Amino acid sequence: MSEHLDTVNPSKGVKAAGVAAYHHGDLRAALIQAATALVRERGIDGFSLREAARRAGVSPAAPQHHFGDARGLLTALATEGFLMLGDALAAADSDATDRDGRIRAQGRAYVAFALDHPAEFDTMWRCARIDTGDAAYVAAAGRAFGLLKAAVAGTHFEDGELPAASHHTAPDPKAIACWSLVHGLARLALDGALGPAEAARGAIDGMLEPVLDCLTV
Template sequence: MSTSGARYHHGDLRAALVGAALGLLREVGAAGLSLRAVARAAGVSAMAPYRHFPDKDALLAAVATHGFALFAARLEAALADAPGPRAALIEQGVAYVTFACTERALFRLMFGPLIAGAKARATLHEGGAPAYAALERAVAAMVADPARRPAVALSCWSVAHGLACLLVDGQVAMPAETEAIGALARSVLEQAVPS
């Protein structure tokens, strides 16, 4: 058996490549990502990624889509523990900001301009839909008038995303502890989320 054949034993090569890319993204940022580097990290041949990803944009979109799945899960979990609809919406915003601050490179990939191809951008938009749907459900539980819900959802998203970007980009000093990030986010969101 050849060395390359011995190295290729992933039951799910696509998942292994996305996992390797996510690890590299966290370690070296998006600039250090290439299909060759991801193949090396996954322990497969340099050509193996092309079985699932025609180019780097497609791989980055898959990583960002995986990030959106993690993100949506955190947003959903925030809803489960809150004592009421307004508190749930605030806690969801806290989860948004803490995700951004603890997964900076992934957050930048998910929401930034790095993914340029139209097909990859469409995949990314589709991957982000469950996270926005979680926000819409939280708003629907709090806002009785359906006509007001889109504006309230956009307002809440804007505040959470804006604070996340200010912290991630260093425009506002980021607390060192995750709990302190959450406390900061909570204090801002309590002022911004309508009663």
């Protein structure tokens, strides 16, 4: 084969695409990084596997080795998003001392994650474009929701305690209500309904506590 699947094109290399240089073993991470930048610039509807490969400085066929197709790469991006969200929720949860404090802390962490990682956040919820049955995605999403559900219930959450298909089971109404409130606020900010990005952060700072008060009743 004249061109190895993972061959870097020096004229369209990683540095030119704004992605850190990588060794052969880092190809998967480099492709996810390129996909993240692409979705942030163009939105998920403007995503293409070929463009992600170009930005990562590899041949168009290279992503297929790791992800199969565009759906596979977007699923990996969504999974990374849920992993980061879960970590943010866990950190917020560990700093709180009671149920109400845990809900408020996780609510703040959720909105902050959405504003800081809009590409991942957008991709996480575009179920038509990702494989929601992927085991890694299911586990990461289940952990994030499990943390919120435990906070609402006032119980302790242990990583790994949820079955892989837990997010397909009957949802907890109170946890769904909490999720809906913070998700809606995050979505309004990302869609520009609260003004430009910096103004939106200021607006959220002023309204987040009153919104979170609704979650703890």
